[in-house]
Amino acid sequence: SRRSSTRTNNDNNSSSTSSKADDMGWLGYFIGKSHTLQNLHIGSLLKGEEHIEPFWTGITHNRSIQSLRFGGCDLLRGNILEKLHPFFRFNGKLVKIELAECTLGINGAKQFSRALGECTHKGSLRCVRLDDNDLTDRGLKRIIRALSLHENIEGLTVSDNNVGREGCRALGRYLTFMSSKLKDLNLSYNRIDDEGLTLLVDGLGATTIDNDEEVHNCALKQLCLTGNASISSSGLRTVTSLLTTPTCKLEQLWLYHMNIGDEGASVLADGLAKNKSLRKLWFNPATCGITSTGWNRFATMLCDATTINNTFLSNHTIELIGKHYTNYAPSDDQIPHGIRRHLRLHNHIQLTTKHIAYCKIMKHHEHMRMDPFFEWKLKFLPIMVTWFTNVRKLWDGPETQSRELSNIFQFVRGMPFYFGNNSGLAVQAREEAACLSTRKRGRGRHHACSSFVSLGREKRMRRKGGRTRVFAIGDSVKLDNFCTADVAVVKNVSYEGWKPVYQVQFANGEVWGGVGADALSEVIEGGSVEK
Numbered sequence: 001s002r003r004s005s006t007r008t009n010n011d012n013n014s015s016s017t018s019s020k021a022d023d024m025g026w027l028g029y030f031i032g033k034s035h036t037l038q039n040l041h042i043g044s045l046l047k048g049e050e051h052i053e054p055f056w057t058g059i060t061h062n063r064s065i066q067s068l069r070f071g072g073c074d075l076l077r078g079n080i081l082e083k084l085h086p087f088f089r090f091n092g093k094l095v096k097i098e099l100a101e102c103t104l105g106i107n108g109a110k111q112f113s114r115a116l117g118e119c120t121h122k123g124s125l126r127c128v129r130l131d132d133n134d135l136t137d138r139g140l141k142r143i144i145r146a147l148s149l150h151e152n153i154e155g156l157t158v159s160d161n162n163v164g165r166e167g168c169r170a171l172g173r174y175l176t177f178m179s180s181k182l183k184d185l186n187l188s189y190n191r192i193d194d195e196g197l198t199l200l201v202d203g204l205g206a207t208t209i210d211n212d213e214e215v216h217n218c219a220l221k222q223l224c225l226t227g228n229a230s231i232s233s234s235g236l237r238t239v240t241s242l243l244t245t246p247t248c249k250l251e252q253l254w255l256y257h258m259n260i261g262d263e264g265a266s267v268l269a270d271g272l273a274k275n276k277s278l279r280k281l282w283f284n285p286a287t288c289g290i291t292s293t294g295w296n297r298f299a300t301m302l303c304d305a306t307t308i309n310n311t312f313l314s315n316h317t318i319e320l321i322g323k324h325y326t327n328y329a330p331s332d333d334q335i336p337h338g339i340r341r342h343l344r345l346h347n348h349i350q351l352t353t354k355h356i357a358y359c360k361i362m363k364h365h366e367h368m369r370m371d372p373f374f375e376w377k378l379k380f381l382p383i384m385v386t387w388f389t390n391v392r393k394l395w396d397g398p399e400t401q402s403r404e405l406s407n408i409f410q411f412v413r414g415m416p417f418y419f420g421n422n423s424g425l426a427v428q429a430r431e432e433a434a435c436l437s438t439r440k441r442g443r444g445r446h447h448a449c450s451s452f453v454s455l456g457r458e459k460r461m462r463r464k465g466g467r468t469r470v471f472a473i474g475d476s477v478k479l480d481n482f483c484t485a486d487v488a489v490v491k492n493v494s495y496e497g498w499k500p501v502y503q504v505q506f507a508n509g510e511v512w513g514g515v516g517a518d519a520l521s522e523v524i525e526g527g528s529v530e531k
Contacts, residue, residue, distance in 0.1 A: 024054060039065070043071045043072055056083045062087060070099050076103075081111040088115050092121035096126060096129075098130075099131070110139075117146050125150045128155070129156075130143070131160055153181065155183065158187055159186050172204075176202070187200075190227075192225065197225070198235065205218070225254060233261065244271055260283060262290060273301045292336075295339060298339055322334065368407050370411045374473075476488070479504070479520060489505055490503070502516075503515070
């Protein structure tokens with residue numbers, strides 16, 4: 001009875017195995033015959049290669065699959081990739097190949113590189129993903145050599161492997177000598193250190209000469225270095241050199257699970273200050289090691305308020321620093337409030353970079369110096385008016401109008417040869433600005449029409465016979481009520497409120513400062529003076 005029972009079990013197992021083999025064979029047959037199947041994901045295989053041989057044979061006849069993925073498979077058993085050589089050779093629609101948790105090793109990398117070399121349609125493949133396959137530098141070199149035959153690779157992922165310096169060197173050479181179209185490179189959780197990153201970035205920033213023209217080889221838009229804990233601020237400095245390249249197209253950079261620190265933050269801020277392409281810089285603010293010192297460098301990069309020109313040249317493009325937060329809510333204390341405020345402005349979908357610069361200038365520069373623009377003479381006036389007209393569309397209110405008139409008035413007072421002191425434009429600008437300033441401070445009466453105020457004050461000044469002279473740089477003057485009769489030259493003009501204050505220099509080189517307009521007389525032809 002035992003023998004008959006054992007024989008019966010063996011027959012049942014053989015029957016079951018035969019049935020499964022038949023099922024796999026039919027499945028492979030219909031896959032091979034299909035003209036509409038586009039994605040094939042193989043997650044597990046039966047034990048015993050003789051049972052699945054018909055399955056692989058059927059797949060080799062397919063010509064429609066665009067995406068092929070192996071997950072958790074032992075591809076070395078039965079030389080599966082070698083059996084699929086006809087599939088790779090004749091399928092001209094294959095766009096994506098993905099191997100995850102397949103334990104390739106050196107032999108598996110060798111088989112995979114041969115499979116890539118079998119592809120006769122080299123222009124179809126776009127994306128290759130190799131996640132957690134125990135891939136080493138030696139294996140990656142073989143695969144990179146095969147990938148160099150495919151000219152349209154746009155995405156390459158080699159994550160959770162054992163790639164180090166030599167692997168980065170191979171990637172750098174691939175990017176240097178090939179006119180690469182690679183846009184997405186993921187090297188997360190490997191053994192990349194500062195030297196390896198330098199070898200890689202050298203390839204990303206390399207240029208070649210084509211028909212006597214310098215061509216930038218890299219079109220990379222996304223770079224992921226997450227989990228490479230050996231990278232320090234020295235390695236990030238090489239990334240900064242890539243960011244400052246005029247042809248840099250990088251839009252997203254991932255640096256999770258890395259100790260960036262204040263020095264790394266300073267290096268990244270210096271690179272972003274000269275970069276106009278990066279939109280998102282990903283890292284965890286809670287574990288990156290950045291203190292207030294590092295965050296201040298990021299704040300200066302977003303808005304350098306030392307001068308108007310530096311504010312205009314600040315970074316107005318980056319939209320995210322750190323983790324993703326919904327609209328950078330005030331509760332996100334890990335990122336300073338000033339940085340969150342600027343990033344909210346950058347994320348405004350209706351604002352261009354020029355509009356963002358306008359808003360930053362109006363926010364951080366209440367008083368604007370006009371004397372740097374005097375050399376433009378009357379050419380600058382319509383430019384200034386147009387600038388404030390554009391600003392009013394974004395930053396409208398009495399404050400904007402007051403600052404516009406104030407700047408126009410300062411410009412007019414600094415150009416006495418083109419604007420008479422009692423001309424209509426000068427008087428109106430002076431009185432309009434004074435009226436708005438009085439209304440803003442809440443002192444004096446609120447006049448309905450400032451033009452009548454200007455006209456009335458001008459008449460009173462004429463009746464009194466007085467006038468306030470405005471001198472320009474280079475005018476020859478004499479000082480009243482001072483114990484000197486020497487002629488001096490105006491060297492500089494500044495303003496205390498609406499009153500000009502002059503710096504004058506005598507022929508002997510002596511310089512006097514803080515001289516008011518009432519203490520000066522202009523030297524005119526014939527040596528006489530005019531009060």
